Amino acid sequence: MSQEYYDITIIGGGPVGMFAATYARMRLAKVQIIESLGQLGGQVATLFPAKKIYDIPAYPTISGTDLIANLQKQVNDFAPDIHLNETVLEIKQTSAGFELVTSKKKRYSKSIIIATGIGAFEPRRLKIDNAQTFEGQQLRYFVDDLNIFKDKVVAIAGGGDSAIDWALEIEPLAKELHLIHRRDKFRALEGNLAKLQATATHFQTPYNITALNKSQDKLNLTLTKARSEENKELSVDYLLVNYGFSSSNKQIENWGLTTANRAIAVNSSQETNIPGIYAIGDGAYQKGKVALIATGFGEAPNAVNNALLHVYPEKRQPAHSTQLIKQFKKDQKC
Numbered sequence: 001m002s003q004e005y006y007d008i009t010i011i012g013g014g015p016v017g018m019f020a021a022t023y024a025r026m027r028l029a030k031v032q033i034i035e036s037l038g039q040l041g042g043q044v045a046t047l048f049p050a051k052k053i054y055d056i057p058a059y060p061t062i063s064g065t066d067l068i069a070n071l072q073k074q075v076n077d078f079a080p081d082i083h084l085n086e087t088v089l090e091i092k093q094t095s096a097g098f099e100l101v102t103s104k105k106k107r108y109s110k111s112i113i114i115a116t117g118i119g120a121f122e123p124r125r126l127k128i129d130n131a132q133t134f135e136g137q138q139l140r141y142f143v144d145d146l147n148i149f150k151d152k153v154v155a156i157a158g159g160g161d162s163a164i165d166w167a168l169e170i171e172p173l174a175k176e177l178h179l180i181h182r183r184d185k186f187r188a189l190e191g192n193l194a195k196l197q198a199t200a201t202h203f204q205t206p207y208n209i210t211a212l213n214k215s216q217d218k219l220n221l222t223l224t225k226a227r228s229e230e231n232k233e234l235s236v237d238y239l240l241v242n243y244g245f246s247s248s249n250k251q252i253e254n255w256g257l258t259t260a261n262r263a264i265a266v267n268s269s270q271e272t273n274i275p276g277i278y279a280i281g282d283g284a285y286q287k288g289k290v291a292l293i294a295t296g297f298g299e300a301p302n303a304v305n306n307a308l309l310h311v312y313p314e315k316r317q318p319a320h321s322t323q324l325i326k327q328f329k330k331d332q333k334c
Contacts, residue, residue: 014042158242
């Protein structure tokens with residue numbers, strides 16, 4: 001072959017894609033990661049670096065920053081090729097595998113694992129005319145540093161897991177915390193909601209934020225009670241809006257892959273409708289799946305092993321990780 005073919009190309013450098021690359025290198029596969037952002041870590045690094053994560057096995061709790069740092073160290077130890085700030089635009093089948101047309105060049109691979117998560121994402125913003133004026137200042141959608149909330153009056157808007165998780169992180173730091181939600185019921189995990197209800201948090205329900213204005217150094221919120229004209233005012237130092245995120249995987253729709261539930265449909269081998277292309281993480285769907293990072297971590301070795309079986313049908317099934325590491329180190333010395 002005149003072109004350089006990788007055994008596996010992983011599209012997406014979030015936590016699941018990073019671990020897939022690590023495991024594939026354990027199996028001595030020639031691997032590359034193609035990531036559209038300028039850093040590895042995906043949504044966790046971009047949106048939730050300071051947030052505590054509770055569903056990673058062996059970690060009672062770990063911040064997004066620490067999780068990505070650990071994954072980065074692990075992937076660096078196994079040294080796959082990593083291409084940042086590069087977007088896959090088109091996938092074409094070739095006699096030896098696939099041609100990936102990216103925003104920078106053409107790359108080639110015998111198999112592909114898609115780990116793009118929910119795709120391009122942005123926060124669902126507060127629908128108030130002048131809200132953009134306060135964004136990045138007293139109105140926040142992301143948290144880079146929890147310390148900005150220390151001894152401040154903080155309001156969090158939202159009723160899902162993200163809002164409750166941030167409230168649990170901020171409440172011990174804040175002078176006063178208000179949780180604003182349009183309903184009396186919440187969509188968050190029951191255990192975490194119970195923890196928050198045991199704190200001094202002020203629950204402002206059922207209210208919507210209908211106006212913003214600034215008075216001296218404070219952000220003044222007008223809260224309107226749901227299904228009524230009753231209003232009240234709330235003055236805060238910071239407003240953190242957690243209404244979720246809108247996402248798009250439109251580029252993937254052009255790759256000829258079958259989708260279901262706004263994700264790529266896969267079978268029990270993580271394989272898509274195109275032989276040799278696999279999908280893992282939040283961007284992959286099969287019936288009964290629970291969308292957790294931990295689930296994606298389990299899908300990664302499954303996809304890698306099946307991809308290598310597709311590429312090398314004669315290749316034996318993998319050994320335990322201890323044996324894989326020994327073989328990896330031996331191979332590195334050769």
